[in-house]
Amino acid sequence: MILLLVSKKVNTIHNSTEQQGQLTIRDIARLSGVSTATVSRLFHNPSCLKPDTKAKIEAVIEKHQYIPNLNASALTTKNTMTVGLIIPTVKSSIHSALIQSVQDTCAELGYSVIMGNTNYSEETEKNLLDIMLNRRVTGIIHAGTVNPKFIAMLRRAAEHSIPSVVVWENISDNEISSVGIDNYRASYDATQYLIDCGHKDMGLLLGPYTTMNRLAQRRLGFMDCMNHNNLYAGDDTIISLSHEVRDGVMGAAMLIGKHPRLTAIYAASDVLAFGALYSLRQMGRRVPKDISLVGFDNIEFSEYCIPSLTTVNVPAVKMGKKAVFELVDKIQHNRLQAKHIYLEHEIIIRDSVANYRAT
Amino acid sequence: MILLLVSKKVNTIHNSTEQQGQLTIRDIARLSGVSTATVSRLFHNPSCLKPDTKAKIEAVIEKHQYIPNLNASALTTKNTMTVGLIIPTVKSSIHSALIQSVQDTCAELGYSVIMGNTNYSEETEKNLLDIMLNRRVTGIIHAGTVNPKFIAMLRRAAEHSIPSVVVWENISDNEISSVGIDNYRASYDATQYLIDCGHKDMGLLLGPYTTMNRLAQRRLGFMDCMNHNNLYAGDDTIISLSHEVRDGVMGAAMLIGKHPRLTAIYAASDVLAFGALYSLRQMGRRVPKDISLVGFDNIEFSEYCIPSLTTVNVPAVKMGKKAVFELVDKIQHNRLQAKHIYLEHEIIIRDSVANYRAT
DNA sequence: TTGAAAGCGCTACCAG
């Protein structure tokens, strides 16, 4: 004969009436005289509960300020409703705009975002990804340094069925989606605009293009456009420093130092342009009278610089939104196939460029 | 006689050799011929494992790319190692600096941060807090609108034993810690600086002080200082709009419209000052020759404005760091008692103020 | 030095 003995769960901890917070679903169940399943239903399928059962439970929840533990439910549902956002730094307006947008869109859709700065370090980038995998984020939005090594890592995340989308630039990958502008084309257009305004001697100021693909693209767009117009662009007219305002200050000084007769500087980010503006002023060059300036990003400040900055608009807000939608779409349809979304750029013409061809 | 029959767990799901990702600790245990407890020890107490057991498990982990599930372990340890960060918006440099600092400090200490924008909405603020409680963040850093209602909510979080610290300003609370500058004093000092430079007619430009205590403090500091110096400050010399650059633009125009003879404008944030700078320029007033300008925050751009902006430095990076340390200290020592940390402000003198008293 | 097993708080399936 076989006797099955099941020890009745006693749950001593929760028998004491008043705990300092952290009530569990079991407490609520007990307190309202129903099963945990029923309490759970209140949250996920309230329509199938008898009105007074519902009311009863709700009262208890209200009274005891019960706060469901999302981590616990994620364990069962295997859905943390969290997206991981990897960005280089929040200290640049163009990134902030994206972050804000991602954040807000996620909130709308019920997702939380856990965010990490890479500070432009590949190692940090890798660590961040690991942490996000550890936390089983539902998906990843990557706004960092897009390089093959990292794409490989994202693909590894995909193997663990965590989808991701890269922003700022478009890549070609079957699994990793992307939403961005055509950085090459945008840069080409900006350069062409300058040329159309009659400029012939110009220099480029940009961040570390060797490690950031979108910067490499912008550099290439500039060079190609110059070449196609039979104008000179070489390593001596291209200054690559870092991403900060001070790099713009320094870079402009270097450029003017080497080529005093430049009629225009094209800075591949507004932050650099802002620094350049300051620098040019320091050197006694008036913008746009003596020298013209074009930026890239269209951050909020660029409209209020003196003079206001002609720049390339990057639809950061739209980008963030699209990225989240694409990510969530992948998640919800369990889709592996990547989608690549191209966004339009646009030259915003303001006051920092002299037009020598205008009447 | 009693026979205890325990059904051998079969775990069919995991018996299939190759799953697409998401290996569990049990898989690793099975694969390396040890118990889950032993695998767990590898992560938490590796020194108590026999070297070859250790090596064996490590090999399996490496080979199968096992990624521990932090949510699951949080369920047992009751520690999510996550701090919740509530901020109004990331779109202002002063906030970005804080975010970055909080982020980096948390990362150093092994915490992740889950962040939410309130967009200056009280409702969103409440929702964010709820979400964070749902996610059982280990603690909360609050950089939002400090008002009694929200402090009450944080206290509720404290009841659920989730500690929090408020930043930007100091409060007096027994449970909620704070780290910030003395906004009243800083504002008083900025005003006094202007007065010391010989200014008598000045206006104040600031955000919505009725809903943000630190702005109310700054307003009061300005008014008191003016009064103590027998100078006039009234509702017609104080313009309160919102937080954006355009508010600075508009505000300065309004101020000058009402009081054409103002010799100085004190903007209670650099963003507003930036807008004011633009606006004054539009109106043909040179800074500092015709009119002086003082900002508040010392965001990166203020150094590179033209002219560079005299402003009040708020040690945002230090603040973020201190906030995290205080939070973690509370967590680790299970301390309820609040600590209130005062940070020093400092007037950064640059080129936007004319000194009429100078020789 | 290791293993067995009891949970952590919640969901979801299967009965009724």
Add this chain to the structure above:
DNA sequence: CTGGTAGCGCTTTCAA
């Protein structure tokens, strides 16, 4: 419409 119960992936005694 509701309850019982078996997990989710991990940690942590307790025992061996």
